[in-house]
Amino acid sequence: MERKYLLIIPILLLFGPMSAQKTTPTIKKEAEVMPYDLPPLLITETGKEIETVNDWEGLRRPEIHSYFANQVYGVVPGQLEFHKIEVLDDEPTALGGRAIRKQVNLIFKKEKRSVKMSLLIYLPKNKMKSPVFLAYNFKGNYTVNADPSILINGKKESELSEEELKKFNKNKRGGRTSRWAIDKMINAGYGLVTIDYNNVDPDKNDFSDGIHSLFYKTGQTAPSKNEWGSLSAWAWGMSRIMDFLETEPLIDSKKVILFGHSRLGKTALWAGANDQRFSIVISNNSGCGGAALSRRRFGEKLSDINTNYPHWFAKNFHYFNENETALDVDQHMLIALIAPRPVYVASASQDAWADPNGEFIATKEASPVYRIYGKKALEMEKQPPVNKPFHGTMGYHLRDGKHDVTDYDWEQYIKFANQHFESN
Numbered sequence: 372m373e374r375k376y377l378l379i380i381p382i383l384l385l386f387g388p389m390s391a392q393k394t395t396p397t398i399k400k401e402a403e404v405m406p407y408d409l410p411p412l413l414i415t416e417t418g419k420e421i422e423t424v425n426d427w428e429g430l431r432r433p434e435i436h437s438y439f440a441n442q443v444y445g446v447v448p449g450q451l452e453f454h455k456i457e458v459l460d461d462e463p464t465a466l467g468g469r470a471i472r473k474q475v476n477l478i479f480k481k482e483k484r485s486v487k488m489s490l491l492i493y494l495p496k497n498k499m500k501s502p503v504f505l506a507y508n509f510k511g512n513y514t515v516n517a518d519p520s521i522l523i524n525g526k527k528e529s530e531l532s533e534e535e536l537k538k539f540n541k542n543k544r545g546g547r548t549s550r551w552a553i554d555k556m557i558n559a560g561y562g563l564v565t566i567d568y569n570n571v572d573p574d575k576n577d578f579s580d581g582i583h584s585l586f587y588k589t590g591q592t593a594p595s596k597n598e599w600g601s602l603s604a605w606a607w608g609m610s611r612i613m614d615f616l617e618t619e620p621l622i623d624s625k626k627v628i629l630f631g632h633s634r635l636g637k638t639a640l641w642a643g644a645n646d647q648r649f650s651i652v653i654s655n656n657s658g659c660g661g662a663a664l665s666r667r668r669f670g671e672k673l674s675d676i677n678t679n680y681p682h683w684f685a686k687n688f689h690y691f692n693e694n695e696t697a698l699d700v701d702q703h704m705l706i707a708l709i710a711p712r713p714v715y716v717a718s719a720s721q722d723a724w725a726d727p728n729g730e731f732i733a734t735k736e737a738s739p740v741y742r743i744y745g746k747k748a749l750e751m752e753k754q755p756p757v758n759k760p761f762h763g764t765m766g767y768h769l770r771d772g773k774h775d776v777t778d779y780d781w782e783q784y785i786k787f788a789n790q791h792f793e794s795n
């Protein structure tokens with residue numbers, strides 16, 4: 372063979388697979404969305420039409436759930452019990468006497484490895500049992516409120532090692548208060564249970580640490596292709612917190628509202644699909660891999676998310692980069708898995724990356740399952756104008772503004788939860 376070919380072949384071998392994944396330009400305008408067909412929500416793999424709750428729950432729901440588990444988010448490869456539960460703080464007069472504050476460590480252990488999940492809980496006073504919002508935070512419990520008694524990963528400032536002190540930034544105490552309307556929750560009779568999502572699995576492309584490493588078989592260093600990425604691990608964490616909340620006398624575990632923003636909104640939807648104990652599920656600006664339809668390819672696409680965050684989904688999901696039509700599901704089916712429980716999807720008008728209209732359409736397309744249960748589905752043809760919320764058993768709003776969580780969003784979620792709990 373000629374010398375030049377000998378050189379070209381290895382180069383092709385090296386770049387061939389990459390060029391196959393070359394991403395297409397970002398779609399930013401509705402007019403650029405190409406026509407697409409959604410996979411059928413109510414026809415089984417063998418072609419049976421679903422018309423009843425029994426057939427949905429017995430036939431179609433398990434098929435869809437198993438597909439999301441194996442091809443999208445990844446299967447959790449086993450079970451793990453709590454090793455220890457440590458109550459670090461139980462303060463009856465927090466937030467100027469308006470709330471009870473509890474801080475608790477949930478500890479998991481396998482051989483020499485351990486994972487510590489440090490919960491911060493605020494509850495309204497003088498209530499026998501409170502409904503709660505359960506939510507991950509991005510930057511640490513101490514950022515959600517300026518309360519100086521909030522521990523840093525379960526420790527007081529004076530107990531931090533030098534390394535931990537470097538990471539902890541005093542100025543960030545309460546730095547994310549604007550995203551956490553704790554006063555509004557407490558005044559409306561709701562508590563908040565929150566935890567830094569990095570406690571469960573640090574958000575980086577590294578499977579040597581976090582909860583995954585406690586499940587490995589001997590010699591294993593990363594999940595297999597159909598096993599859990601980080602989103603599935605975070606979803607698993609939510610269920611373990613729920614196990615704990617079921618033992619907390621001051622919390623009404625039948626009224627736990629799962630909330631998540633952005634990547635944590637994707638997490639909330641998947642956790643809500645996995646675990647029926649969450650009574651309401653809220654996705655705030657969750658976008659690609661969350662509430663937005665993948666087939667629209669508007670804003671963030673599968674190839675973007677799998678390239679920039681290769682650890683979030685199961686490895687199997689990477690096969691669908693620039694190949695969305697090969698998926699047997701789309702995200703409307705994830706929302707439908709939450710039925711008949713109330714589900715709320717919120718978008719923001721300046722959040723094109725998360726495809727607000729794609730989030731709306733997915734929610735609407737999940738409606739047929741809610742209708743089978745006789746619930747009030749999202750009955751509107753077109754995305755509503757900004758700040759005109761729809762509250763049935765399904766909820767939707769398009770908030771004016773950017774990718775964020777605001778007081779406006781919380782006001783809607785509290786109203787939505789009130790409406791649901793009062794009617795039950």
Ligand code: GCU
Nearest residue numbers: 633634635657658659671676
């Ligand atoms: C990035 C990512 C989104 C994600 C967001 C977030 O923008 O592309 O998919 O939702 O981060 O979690 O903040």
